Amino acid sequence: MSNISAKETSSTRAARSRVGFLGVGWIGRHRMQAIVDTDTVDVVAIADASPEMAQEAAKLASGAVLVSSLDEMLAAGVDGVVIATPSAMHAEQSIKVLDAGAAVFCQKPLGRTAAEVTSVVEAARRADRLLDVDLSYRFTEGMQEIRKLVQSEELGRLYAVDLVFHNAYGPDKDWFYDPLRAGGGCVMDLGVHLVDLALWALDFPAVETVSGSLFAGGQPLADETKQVEDYAVATIALKSGTVIRLTCSWRLHAGADAVISATFYGTQGGAALRNVNGSFYDFTAERYRGTASDTLTAPPDAWGGRAAADWARRLAQGEGFNPEAEKLVDVARVLDGIYGRAPEQIQQAPGRTAA
Template sequence: MSNTRKNNDSLPRLAFLGLGWIGQHRMQALLEEQACRVVAVADPSEAVRARARELVADAAIATTLDELLQHELDGVVIATPSALHAQQALQVLERGLAVFCQKPLARTQAENAAIVEAARKADRLLGVDLSYRHTEAMRRIRNAVVEGELGPVYAADLVFHNAYGPNKGWARTPALAGGGCAIDLGIHLVDLALWTLGFPEVERVTSRLYANGQLLAPGSETCEDYAVAELALASGAVVRIACSWNISTGRDAVIEAHFHGSKGGAAMTNVDGSFFDFAAARFEGTRRIPLADPPDAWGGRAIVDWARRLAGGARYQNAIESIVQVASVLDRIYGR
């Protein structure tokens, strides 16, 4: 599909850095929604660049960020290995361009805070692909919590167990990825819990990390494949999360978020082990009240929302600062 489908000068001019599966998917989502003009794309892989030529025949093809930045742009979408995000995002923001980055935005709280500060200083729109917020299931659950339908929420249980795991070497190297399954999958759980509950103060974090069934010491250089953590909130509520790679679940994935309030509960659950299909329901005792069911094309909503805000002239927005709190919790899970 070519970005010439709609030649509208009001659309933001974007470049894409990294066009693996996720980068291509997000680019296609923008093109299908006619939400941007793809000016240039870059990837170190010759095969990936050849595929990009098929998707966006009129875009410039490059291999590096420096080459991308030679073009007239409004923003850059970053979908590269995690260790590169901080330096690349800072370089883009220092050029006065907006950034949309795959999660994690960076490996540590300090790196995240530096990027957010750079966006604030440049007064440029910064977005992170925390895509599960944009499922209809989680939207409905958050609305139920915000509107008080559950009463005060005193507990939440969230899990993301993946029967598979990353096949890129860097993703299993803590120095490059920032950690293992906790930063890869747990970031979504921490973000969903805090976002749903209004980003309360997290008073205490306890955790245990495992690799191949062996408990790891805090600060271990070994990449964990199972993580469990408990977050004690200033409200008195408790959040429990667990996530894993390559676990035996009898299905592809277990992805769930349960919220327990004084007047009832609500939960998002993946359907039949799917990574993409989610249902949501509210509970009153033994009564189940459906809130959302698949199908739901949610994967590209975060980036489309960012692109539309950018097209509308949006600059730095304070809401992005929540990513620093999420990163702080992850640092505490890792004991750093």
């Protein structure tokens, strides 16, 4: 694939990436729009278990063909595949795409355990293909600014990080509540973003210990093979001495649609990303000095599709395996620690592997 300079227009490009979309519910269509808007790819194939969803997505990509399976999509000759299917399918489908010689952009989580995530990263390395996951909160203007403060040590020595994500509604698809198909509940759905934000901002430091407490319906989770957690508290102790505290939930009586924050405390100051008025999309970032605060960023900020657009541009530039993908395993290991389980405790989900 030839490199594309920023000065080239769509009419002068020698080649464009051919991309397929596997799973086109709301999130899949939103990411499709973001990728189409980069004007670096052609959407050539769409697959979804729902014909109605597939038809709706096709409106965003004239010329794309509707296919019935991942195999049929790969046979169409794609350079990359965007995967937005139930979590249990992510690892298997990603490996299949990578082994076929195409790149992958996958919804989180990439796998239900660190073992599954490791297998995907190894497949990407073998194939020398681009692999990325939709960890979209990294791309908020607020977190970009906070990470700069952390990395430059302007906040001094970081010793505490508090992370919160409460979703007052919870997912609307039944597979999220199936331990086998989802791999977990609110930690797998929301906690993955929080863990990634903390480790990413701190440049993926060494983790010493991880512990977690899981609840379902207001009671300690008794059997994670039969139900998933809807509330979780976790503590992640780093070898540097920094402590990360995490809380996430579905359907909590939190007084707002959503409560989302990532707060970093250092010896010379603090900084926080917080959602505004219960919004899932509007965030403000502030820097703290004692009792004073300064605004770093404020809405509006159209961040939702930036991770997908970034992947599309890098794909068009011919980027292969990026060792940064190995950090996905670090995040997955922390999630394993919160659940207190070995990777082999989740078995292969039965049923279909197509979208």
